[in-house]
Amino acid sequence: MAEPKPGGVAPEGDGARPNPRPNPTRRGRFSGLSRDTWLLALASLFADVSTEMLYPVLPVFLTQSLHASGAAVGLIEGIATGVQNIVPGFAGSLSDRLRRRKPLALIGYALAAIAKPLIGLSTVWTGVLGARFLDRLGAGTRSAPRDALLAASADDAHRGRAFGLEGAGDNAGAFLGPVLTVILLAAWGLDLRWIFYLAIVPGFLALAMIFFVSEKRPAAGRAKVTFETDARALPRRYRAYLIATAVAGLGNSSNAFLILRTRELGVSLQATILIYAAFNLVAALVSYPAGALSDRIGRRNILLLGLAVFAVSYLGFALITNLILIGLLFVLYGAYQGIFRAVGKAFASDMVPEARRAGGIGWYSATVGLSGLVASAVAGLLWDHVGHAAAFAYGASLAALGGLALAMLVPAKGGGD
The missing domain is CATH 1.20.1250.20 (MFS general substrate transporter like domains)
Incomplete structure (x- = not known):
């Protein structure tokens, strides 16, 4: 078998490695990238x-x-x-x-x-x-x-x-x-x-x-993938993961409701914008450590932690009226956002073969987005007709159910899962 070139790409053909590194990786804290x-x-x-x-x-x-x-x-x-x-x-x-x-x-x-x-x-x-x-x-x-x-x-x-x-x-x-x-x-x-x-x-x-x-470019001789959206063509573990993701996603409504709740409790517009900015900053700071940790202890474990943060944050929004605590909960929710975006996609990509990877990640993203649309519609109805706290209690409940579905339906395989 021919040796890979210095850039890390194996020669094309049936003997090519399925997941080559396209160029040299960095060492130290960002090793492997x-x-x-x-x-x-x-x-x-x-x-x-x-x-x-x-x-x-x-x-x-x-x-x-x-x-x-x-x-x-x-x-x-x-x-x-x-x-x-x-x-x-x-x-x-x-x-x-x-x-x-x-x-x-x-x-x-x-x-x-x-x-x-x-x-x-x-x-x-x-x-x-x-x-x-x-x-x-x-x-x-x-x-x-x-x-x-x-x-x-x-x-x-x-x-x-x-x-x-x-x-x-x-x-x-x-x-x-x-x-x-x-x-x-x-x-x-x-x-x-x-x-x-x-x-x-x-x-x-x-x-x-x-x-x-x-x-x-794909290795020569590799079977061409058909344009197929049949869920049965994808691994069973991946399909189970989509189900768990959808359950949790049905409670993950638009961040607009977090902003409205913060404003409703008396936080000024300028302070609300700063809290929203801090939310995104926390998500940015958490993403890389969460992804790196998932390589060591498993994606499922990190996602379960993220869903716990989700549930606690939403439950706090339902029950707490203290302005400082509400601001802290909003920022805490940013940790879930950082975990979910990084580790959720990595987990989906782990579960599908390379030839179907883009479709696998794409349908995972569609599941997240469409379940979020339903969540926002339900939260809006609860907000208008039951009470503002009910919208967040609903979200916390679905986050807990999603975590339970993830733990029961998606077996852990160790390492990066």
């Missing part, structure tokens, strides 16, 4: 800066600049969220069929970047609807192929670290985006439309990072 891992993490950071720059100003732009109704705002975000949640499964399966990851990821990043200034150019709310559709179509298209590239950027023993670093980049972007917007508006007094125009800059920086990622 390749140049591609860092490029993909930077892509997520820049992409989230671009997206989160819009988060605090889009509703204001719609209602004040374009005089859109609340129903129009809800329609736009509902369609955008639905598209982003449904597309990853199909994009991942298409990536598996084509046996290519990078081209679809590039298309997704490009669409999302171009869509941002189109929002600013809109003169009616229907224009924003079209641009947001394009934006979230791009986000959904890039997600699964990028995660498949990420899984291939490190060996099996360091996959949790790879997803942890990407999650840290993503959450750091979610922290920096709103802060950058506040600085631009406060220091320069820019018109709101300029926020959308300027958001293309980090969007294209994300695209540039993907250009430099190397992708190994």
